[in-house]
Amino acid sequence: MDIVVFGAGALGSLVGGLLARDHHVTLVARDPHARRIAGQGLQVSGELDAHVRPRATTAPTPADLTCDLALVTTKAYDAVEAGRALASGDPAVVCSLSNGLTEEALVAELGDRVLAGSATYGAELVGPGEVRCTGVGRIHVGELGGGDSERAERVAAAFRESGLDCEADPEMPRRRWEKLAVNAGINAVTALARVENGALADAPARDVAHRAARETARVARAEGVDLADDDAVAAVDTVVAETAANRSSMLQDVLDGSRTEVDAISGAVVDRGAAHGVATPTNRTLAALLRAWEADGITE
Ligand SMILES: NC(=O)C1=CN([C@@H]2O[C@H](COP(=O)(O)OP(=O)(O)OC[C@H]3O[C@@H](n4cnc5c(N)ncnc54)[C@H](OP(=O)(O)O)[C@@H]3O)[C@@H](O)[C@H]2O)C=CC1
Ligand SMILES: CC(C)(CO)C(=O)C(=O)O
DSSP states (O other): OEEEEESOSHHHHHHHHHHTTTSEEEEEOOTTHHHHHHHHOEEEEETSOEEEOOEEESSOOTTTTOSSEEEEOSOGGGHHHHHHHHHTSOOSEEEEOOSSSOHHHHHHHHGGGEEEEEEOOEEEEEETTEEEEEEOOOEEEEETTOSOOHHHHHHHHHHHHTTOOEEEOTTHHHHHHHHHHHHHHHHHHHHHHTOOGGGGGSTTHHHHHHHHHHHHHHHHHHTTOOOOHHHHHHHHHHHHHHTTTOOOHHHHHHHHTOOOSGGGTHHHHHHHHHHHTOOOHHHHHHHHHHHHHHHHHOOO
């Protein structure tokens, strides 16, 4: 497959690097990462090991963006720009692996070419040209509206060909909202409390995370997605147990002085809830506190 990875930071370099073992991959990245990859290749280290030579560019032409599959791996707040850039080319299928509800921003530019995706691999950039796999997870792809999908099956098969754990999921709407509930519970609370995910195994932080997840499930149901409160809470508990030693991506952003994905996570729950008349006081409070930190704390 001819694959473009748009926004090849940590996650995109890991996934794109592994795909480059079997497919023709172009990474759209920033310098000096892109320059180093173009010159010396990309090293994948940590739990997986590979040295690959994908194409890498900071300024893709429309021809570069004409491909069988484009993966969007920017932070959620860059999804609109990613969608606009990709629309200047002609990708047959576009799939976002970012956290948060980012697909709608892509649909606005790319229409029904957009598939939903989610990833639980862990990735960190070590330096230019090197990405570390910090956790072998799983990728799911599927139609935004759910249902069986030949194109999602084709994408999943291409990922598996390169050794990535990937499945096409006919219940992607539910999976997206369950992941949102996990991120609304874990990311916001760990970032504000400055604790690892495992700290949410104990009250009182656990109770705040559970309330945020339950509210997300209520909003999901108002959107027509069948996600029970108990399932959202159980998903939080499972991820807390499985990633106890992790610093959530939002905690890492706060510690780095970087912008967070609050608008696409807690903020999205609040906004979608308001549209349906569903109260989301916990997510509203978490979003307000994160935005208060952002107003003062961003240094990058
Ligand atoms: N890292 C992980 O383990 C996981 C991450 N995720 C999710 O995946 C998404 C990406 O996370 P992560 O990889 O950690 O984030 P990173 O910030 O490491 O990667 C995103 C990259 O996209 C780049 N980018 C944005 N716009 C452009 C553009 N127009 N041209 C070229 N490059 C661009 C950014 O550059 P710059 O910063 O200079 O703008 C950055 O290098 C997030 O939504 C995250 O929540 C999900 C599961 C696991
Ligand atoms: C699953 C979880 C919460 C793992 O830390 C995550 O997605 C993140 O940190 O963004």
